[in-house]
Amino acid sequence: MRVKFMLFSVEQTQKFNQRILVIGDFLQKIFVGTKYDLKKAEIKVEPENYLTATFFSAISYGIIFFILLTGLIFARDGNLSEAFPLNLIIGIIFFVLFFFLHLIYPGIIAKQIAFGIDQNLIFALKSMLIQVKSGIPLFNAIENVAKTNYGVVSDEFKIVVKEIMAGTPEANAIEKMALRTKSEYLRKAGWQIVNSIKSGASVVGALETTIETLTTNQLRAIKNYSAELNLWILLYLLLAAAIPTLGITFMIILSSMGGSDISELHIMLTIIFAFVIQVVLIGFVKNRKPKVIM
DSSP: OOOTTOSSOHHHHTTOOTTTHHHHHHHHHHOTTHHHHHHHTTOOSOHHHHHHHHHHHHHHHHHHHHHHHHHHHHHHHSOOTTTHHHHHHHHHHHHHHHHHHHHHHHHHHHHHHHHHHHHHHHHHHHHHHHHHHTTOOHHHHHHHHHHSOOTHHHHHHHHHHHHHHTTOOHHHHHHHHHHHOSOHHHHHHHHHHHHHHHHTOOHHHHHHHHHHHHHHHHHHHHHHHHHHHHHHHHHHHIIIIIHHHHHHHHHHHHHHHHOOOOOHHHHHHHHHHHHHHHHHHHHHHHHHSOOOOO
């Protein structure tokens, strides 16, 4: 399995020397949540291996960008003494950027898995509700959902069906699903169904409550996103357009007053800054978009 932008595959991380893994052991004490994110993202690698790969991949990116900038400046000016400290700082910035990018990637994957469940969960639960209301037993309703194409939800219910057919009590199989799922809503639905089974009550009420809660939360998520979108648009215009433009203008004015010159390097760094800010903000806004299907 290949983690996006990481220079090492999951298989390669398993072959790291134990001496190198000391770095991962140290980082694991700082970033404790990484092992939980890896488990939720179903990335089968030990946290110390992943953190070691994260460190070396990030430092490789920092070195690559440092060498590229140094080579470009040397080819243009033939002098590295003045630009070396700045290039070193830029290399460190890219190291930190890619380090945290690798660090948050398992969490992003875990959220995507949960979103994949939530997208189809409301339709799966409505299907179950209709079937149970019409007199079909709960097991048959679960089996029908498992056979239907509801994505990850159907996969979860297939495991439940297999466990029940293997002799596991219905309530225990659903309870296991609630414990292993990445979706908060499927977990709540599972626990409510389990409580209904154990108390001898009808699961119709539990399904109706879960569907109503899920629908309300999805509508609220859409309203919240539309409300905060104006703020992100304003930040995008300020950081990606207004501030770089005004910054160059002020640098020109100050250089004319102070006698210093604005080099091509300053212009290039301003353009790179604006480009990075645009990519980060666009990616952030895209990830903030609620993944809902009504």
